[in-house]
Amino acid sequence: MTAAPRLSWTDVRNVIRARIVARDYALGARLPRDEDIAQELGCTRTTVHRAMQDLAAAGLIDRKRKGGTHVLADPITRATIDIPVTRSEVEALGRAYAHRMISTHRAPSPAPIMARFGAAQPREMLQITALHLADARPYMLEDRWVDLATCPEIMTVDFAQISANEWLVRHKPYTRVEMRFFAINADAGIAAQLGCNVGQALLTLERTTWLEAAPITTVQATAAPGYVLASKS
Amino acid sequence: MTAAPRLSWTDVRNVIRARIVARDYALGARLPRDEDIAQELGCTRTTVHRAMQDLAAAGLIDRKRKGGTHVLADPITRATIDIPVTRSEVEALGRAYAHRMISTHRAPSPAPIMARFGAAQPREMLQITALHLADARPYMLEDRWVDLATCPEIMTVDFAQISANEWLVRHKPYTRVEMRFFAINADAGIAAQLGCNVGQALLTLERTTWLEAAPITTVQATAAPGYVLASKS
DNA sequence: AAGTGGTCTAGACCACCTT
């Protein structure tokens, strides 16, 4: 007889996932303890744990100490989206990148901007409007607010040399980010900047970042018509 | 002297992340080997590995055998989005859910649908159009195609009882999913169904699923005005 | 060819949560 091949954690994950998919473990059902599965499959609990961790990250199961492991009763679809620096995104498309600063304006944050940060009081900020171009055509319009308390250096940046987007990503790492996606109709100002018709439906990405509790920047990036955001593999 | 507290992998992750954030490890720079970090911090390589795994999942570093661990030269923002069953989504908002089947139509898949699946040949499918309602008001409009070879049971489902969305999620698990998000202007048909003006900007979620290599379903879900898709914490 | 991350085992203890 041949020796049983040793199971890798991906093997274990595939077995468990197959059982979930086949409804051998029903929606909402409780799975056996890691240790029992380990014994059944002939590996250690550590290996089962690693497999379960992956299934939990994928949103298939829910694990609780003492409560055990359950198949999610309400399955969800979980998608991961990568947003690169706009320059890289354009260049990855094989198009020539350029950017154009439109305006800067120093002011206390208005209420909608405060709301994005969850701030109770207005904060001194720099508003930056800029346009990203691909092959010299409008690609994305940025309306950005940068917190001057957290990021005073932004006042010294030459936006003719580098976009605020790229400068911030390179010099102001964040520890927390929130993103929102929605559709808007182009108003006259946006239409003029993006070179599209008024009323055109546009995808908007709103991104807000913090360094620990300190606000860094919030940006509303409105893409030119035809923009599609795709999930990672 | 007091004993040094034992480090958990989250501690290690926080230390490494702090160094990346502070640019102690520059963009693109190579980090020390796991084992050296383990020795420096006083834990085992396993613990460092677990921390690194988390940072890699977050999109901060890139790891390669022999190549070592590098800080990503082009930082990316990685967002995770959970899409529940529409019924759960509506109920989580504290609104009453209902759905209305609009039409079904059996036909070979047209070219755009084939393209979503990456199929070379047309396949026999069932097209289902349906409307999800929240508090009796239009919430989301679905244009769905279900592969009849993979999922013949769909013909027997009573869509007055359960939406195709919910039935599929409960009975047809998938192993692969692709999602795309974009904005469209409401045409006359969509505007009539969603009760909005023609030309209104609407967010559309396109979702395609497979069981291994076999196509299951693809859906274009167009949300009512005001819909916002938010990333998970 | 050799260095580095990836994984597995075996055992122990911890921490959270349900009962």
Added chain:
DNA sequence: AGGTGGTCTAGACCACTTG
């Protein structure tokens, strides 16, 4: 109070990838 997942250690071997 006890059961379950979460984590750490220590050591070994493996597999990928680069030089």
